[in-house]
Amino acid sequence: xxxxxxxxxxxxxxxxxxxxxxxxxxxxxxxxxxxxxxxxxxxxxxxxxxxxxxxxxxxxxxxxxxxxxxxxxxxxxxxxxxxxxxxxxxxxxxxxxxxxxxxxxxxxxxxxxxxxxxxxxxxxxxxxxxxxxxxxxxxxxxxxxxxxxxxxxxxxxxxxxxxxxxxxxxxxxxxxxxxxxxxxxxxxxxxxxxxxxxxxxxxxxxxxxxxxxxxxx
Numbered sequence: 001x002x003x004x005x006x007x008x009x010x011x012x013x014x015x016x017x018x019x020x021x022x023x024x025x026x027x028x029x030x031x032x033x034x035x036x037x038x039x040x041x042x043x044x045x046x047x048x049x050x051x052x053x054x055x056x057x058x059x060x061x062x063x064x065x066x067x068x069x070x071x072x073x074x075x076x077x078x079x080x081x082x083x084x085x086x087x088x089x090x091x092x093x094x095x096x097x098x099x100x101x102x103x104x105x106x107x108x109x110x111x112x113x114x115x116x117x118x119x120x121x122x123x124x125x126x127x128x129x130x131x132x133x134x135x136x137x138x139x140x141x142x143x144x145x146x147x148x149x150x151x152x153x154x155x156x157x158x159x160x161x162x163x164x165x166x167x168x169x170x171x172x173x174x175x176x177x178x179x180x181x182x183x184x185x186x187x188x189x190x191x192x193x194x195x196x197x198x199x200x201x202x203x204x205x206x207x208x209x210x211x212x213x214x215x216x217x
Contacts, residue, residue, distance in 0.1 A: 010083035011090065017067060017074030022050055030122040032056050036103045036115035042087045047071055049086055051093055051103055051115060066093045091115070096212055098195075099123075099202030114205070126203040141204070144197035148211045151194030154187070 025035050037050040050069040057064045066082040068075050068091065076084050082093040089107035094100075100123060103115045117123035130137035157179075164175045182190075198212055206212075 007083055007090075010078075010081055010092075011085055013082065014068075014076045014078040014084055017069075017077050020074050022052060022069045022072045022074070025118045025120045027120060030120075030125070033121070034100050034103075034123060035118040035121055036100075036123070037118070038091075038105050038113060038115045040087060040105065042070075047087075049091065049105075049115075051084075051091060053080070053093065053095060053100065055095070055099065064095065096198075096202060096207060098198035098212065100205050101202070101207045101212075102205060122203050123205065126200075130204070140200060141206075144200040145211065147190070147193040147197035148201075150190055151197075152211065154182075154190060 022035075025033065032055055034053045034055070035050060037048055039046050039048050041047070048069075048071050050072070052067045052069065053064065055064060064080050065077055066080055066084075067077050068084045068086075078084065078093075080093060080095055082091075084091040084093070086105070089105060089111075091105050092102060094102040105113045105115065107113075117127060119125070119128065161175075161177060164170060164173065201207070201212060
């Protein structure tokens with residue numbers, strides 16, 4: 001499957017790693033670090049490919065980078081979004097403001113396989129919860145979507161009023177007055193709910209351009 005210009009551009013971002021060892025995942029890193037793995041054949045032998053993303057970014061520049069480790073050793077690094085060439089295809093890595101957006105292996109024949117998160121990570125714990133409590137997991141997912149939809153609707157209403165007051169727009173379409181006047185505490189509560197919903201979806205690596213579009217990378 002031929003790569004697009006953008007995919008080739010992302011692949012060129014990848015730089016050689018220094019071979020350092022992948023550090024074990026610690027429980028206090030759940031909101032700051034994502035570690036996901038997949039085993040792929042390389043010259044007929046199984047090799048564990050692990051992607052690490054530190055969400056806080058580089059200590060000096062603040063740039064968020066992804067690292068690709070082969071059997072626990074750093075092979076490649078790249079700014080996000082990243083596209084790592086590997087045997088038999090590529091691994092694509094993207095994140096949103098809330099967390100991971102995508103981490104998949106795309107084979108040369110078009111097959112797509114997600115990498116599996118470390119069981120101690122936020123993504124791994126959320127995956128285990130979904131496996132052990134599917135009904136509760138589905139309910140939480142539905143509530144997350146509802147909170148994001150409410151937040152999206154409120155943002156659109158709040159944006160429409162000042163935009164409608166721009167003279168050319170007001171002269172053509174008239175002005176719009178929002179029918180909702182929510183108290184500050186309720187606005188804050190709904191904002192926090194939308195943020196929590198976005199984080200919950202990021203832990204499941206669910207992304208929709210309208211619901212989760214906070215400057216994804």
